[in-house]
Amino acid sequence: MPTHLTTPDGTRIAYRDHRPTGYGDHRPTGPATPASVPAPPPILLLHGLAGHQGEWDDLTHRLLADGHRVVTYDARAHGDSTRRPATTTRASHVQDALALIDHLSLTPATLIGQSLGGHTALLLAAAHPARVASLVLVEAGPGGPNPDLPTRIASWLDSWPTPFETLDAAREFLGHEAWARGLERRADGWHPRFDHDRIVACVAELATTSYWSHWSRIPHPTLLVRGDKGTLGDDETTEMLTRRPRTRHTLIPDAGHDVHLDQPARLHEAVTAFLRTRKDLDLNQN
Template identity: 45%
Template sequence: MTDSLSSRWTERVVVRDGVRLSCRDWGGSGPDVLLLHGLAGHAGEWDATALALRDAGYRVLALDQRGHGSSERRPADVSRAAYVADVVAVVRELGLHRPVLVGQSLGGHTALLTAAAHPGLPAALVLVEAGPGGSNPGVQAAIGDWFAAWPVPFPSREAAVAYLGGGKRPVGEGWADGLDTRGDGLWPRFDADVMVRALDENATRAFWDEWTAITCPTLAVLGQGEQGGIIGDEEYAEMARLRPGLYGVGVPGTGHDVHLERPDVLHALVTGFLGRPVRRAARRAFPCLGAHSNS
């Protein structure tokens, strides 16, 4: 995050059941948008998108979800229900009116579950590399091993960018922005065991019932590069079958971190989707970006 961007948002804090939740409030006077990062991420990942959406006429906030960033680092409850309740608390406490929920990865999953449990809350839903998924018993061990392999503390920002980006500098920059600078180097602003616990439910079940309970217009943005994203063709096909109005777009040349790799494209997709009548948005795509169509 650059100094020029940090001066353009203010911190807003909501406390729910003793858990501190920190938001970046970018201001704006139009329809409300709430941005939700993924596992081990932070609100700053959305800076470019937040600024573009605000300048396009939206009021924008980005939440550091519990266990992450400037929010409570070690909350006792990291259930899916707790994350959903946090979103509801932020919406109510900060006076958001039927916000558009935009979430990436586990943040998208939180947005999905919020829309299912509180159908009157969001005006629309944007899922970036997120879906109902399926039980994945090995996900926690894999994530735990990944965190254990991080060579922390990183000796420099450049080292962190190189390691965390996997060859993609925008991704590395986004992850590095979430690190805490200490005297001996750069450290994560989360605890690995908390992140692993946050996946307890995702490891044991899918969320298709919640998916079919969603009633608001929904845009799914998928990575579509050599490495691809985490939403496979079969999962997307089932998402589209169960919700025929789903509008899905694959972004060529990207992976799981679409919001970091191509924030300009994501901005265009979101504003284009929100600016169209619902029926038209559900049926049309951006052909030049490689659309997934269910009609």
């Protein structure tokens, strides 16, 4: 069962704090384990719009095996968090992630966010750089302004034939078992664990606002991950790399927008290679 953190505006955020075996134990020093070797950075995983923290289960298990502490959570208006919070602004989403980082003493954390969760991670890194060690964006970028986005999201949600009679029917329609696990069972079938209007409201600011200035001022090492069948466009990707040319970019084959569900092993490989590079740089600087 998830634990809940109540934010200053009264929103309850459901989260899970996953720790590998022996996490926090004293590590002996010596030639093979010098005191200067940093522990693996804690990782905060941020899911996308209409999703839930369980989407990260596969990657979480892999990162735990690597020795990372991993925190997952349901964004406000999603899953087991407050379904109808007072606000769903981009700033409120950033404050929720920041509250978890501070409450759980994750600073500096590696942020891995997919889609809207990646956008939240991007904004957090820009506004609170001291809380962040590095950034991994999965099918996510600055985006905006995109006037058609709320209408497209509403139409997508309207297309869901809810309630689903069975979980198998949900899996077939939604495309992934993890998406089906995000549903809740009621007397008449399986329903989403969110309210339609609150989900659409989560993207309202993306219709009118540009976030390129936030992207340009991020100081952290960054990995941009795209699926070769994903929705993050070539033009936006090119602009991102032009503005921050030191950003690493990885294209995952046979993956759509949900790279973390389509190709979890390949995503893990990309993330671990990126984090290994950061660790090597940190060791060389000590």
